[in-house]
Amino acid sequence: MKIFRLILFIAHLVLLFLLIGVLLNAYVPPKIFPWFNLLSLGFPVLIIGYILLTFFWIFSWKKRAFAFMFLGLFFLNPVKRWVNYSVDKKETANLKVITFNMMGGKLGYDKIKEYIDQQNPDLVFLQENSYHNFQFKNLSGDNNLPVIAFYSKYKIRNRKNLFENLNDEDVTAQCEVVDLEIKGKIYRVINAHLGSFGFVKSTVKLNGESKEDEQKVKDIVKKLIPTFKMHQEQVAIIRKSIDESPYPVILAGDFNSVPNSYEYYHLGKGLNDAFFEVGKGSGTSFHDYKYPLRIDFIFTSPSIKPVTYKVDRSVKLSDHFPVISTFKLD
Template sequence: MKIIRLIFFIVHVGISFLLVGTLLNAYVPPKTFPWFNLLSLGFPVFMIVYLLLTLFWIISWKKRAFVFLLFGLLFFKPVIRWINYMPQKNEIPDLKIISLNAKGGFYGKGNIESYINSQKSDIVLLQEYGINKKYQFNGMKEGSQGHIITVFSKHRFIEQKQLIESDYEYNNAYASQTDIEIKGKIYRFINVYLQPFKFQKSMVKLNGNSEEDEQKLKDVVKRLIPTFKMHQEQISAVRKSIDESPYPVILAGDFNSVPNSYEYYHLLEGLQDAFVEAGRGSATSFHDYKFPIRIDYIFSSLSVKPLSYKVDRSVKLSDHFPVIATFKSEK
């Protein structure tokens, strides 16, 4: 039994170091050391193992349980970026937003239109909407289109600008800023689609053959690391739009990045995560893999209070679930 406890202790300490590595993404950019960003992908697994081992020490009546419990408090905020249970707010919202990666409309353009129309939102931000798709949403006008992203609004467009342009060979990212007047107040909406990893299920599915699986893992890492570095470049243009905005900002879209990543920390700076402030349940939004993945977000300026946040799992309009948030502008 002592040997088993020693092994568990070594594993627990090792997991603790890996979790700390995910926190360092707030400070270390991918171009300097991309491996911390790689660790962020495994955060849910690391945290589950950490909690199970802590429970083992509690059941074993070991003093080290208190040390691991206290140390685990460092990860409370990172955990609620994945799973959260905020009490329901009873205030009346001023604004309702939907963000959806539509996967080119391959699940049915009509299904997307029917769903969006039923939600009666103020703003709809689409990623991968399908360049040949012409959506019709009740009472909404479409802003200027990018090849990847587009914005619909029930309210008046003031100004629109592309922040990231795709060149289709090296860069497949897109981002835009759209200033919209709503009830006499102007907001800046930033729609983001960062560089995708372009994985197919066959590329990440292990089949039990050690040599093939090892090669698959190497190929995955070779694709992840350069993409992390591209994200670092891409978010600089988005940050500039946020930092220079004279209006409250709402940032949404498919970041192709998980919570606790470099991208998450640096896009969130000066803003608030609507899920952390008002979400309930799991924030996992990409459902094509069994592994929990949250890559769709809605952030807002501190002056725009999130009242609710929902990942709508009742529909399958693409390989992403729609993300819906409501807000109240503070006077």
């Protein structure tokens, strides 16, 4: 029994150090050490293992349980970025936002249009739009980029392709900055689609054949690491636009990265994550794999107060669920 507990104790310490590695994404960029960003993908598994072992020590009446419980408090906010239970806000919302990766409209452009019209949003951020021009009710927008599109009820004062001079070969990376006039005040909205990893389900599904599965894992890592490094460049460009903005910012889109990743920490710096503030339940927005992946986000400047946040799992119009959030503007 002592040997068994020793093995569990060592395993618990390993999980602790791996979880600390996830937190280091706030400080260590992928071009220096990409493996911390890789750990962010495994955060749900790591934290579940950590919690189960902590309960084991509690039920075993071991003093070390208190140490692991205390250290576990450092991961409370990282957990809330995946699964959250917020109290209802009393503010009355006056802005409704939808961000949605359409998967190229493969499940039907008409259904997507009907859904968005029913929601009656004020702002719509679309990704993987494939140059499709929608004619939404009460919304207008010019679709001049192949991957992203933005529609609004409000007057567009200025718009710019932020990745126009991006020096990489990833054509899936797109970002547009739009300055909007809303009720006499200017806001800067940023619609982002960070570079895709290019996975399809067959490339990540393990089938129990050791050699074949091992090769699949190697191939996955070979795609992940270079994409993390390209994301670092994309994040820097978006971050500069946020930092230099004279207006309050709404940043939304498909980041192709998860909470507690380098991308999450650096894009969200100084902004509020709407899910973290008002979300309830799981934030998982990509549902094509049987694994919790929250990769669609809405961030706002502190002056833009989140009121509600919803991942709409009632519809399957893509391999992503639509993300809908409401806000109170001053």
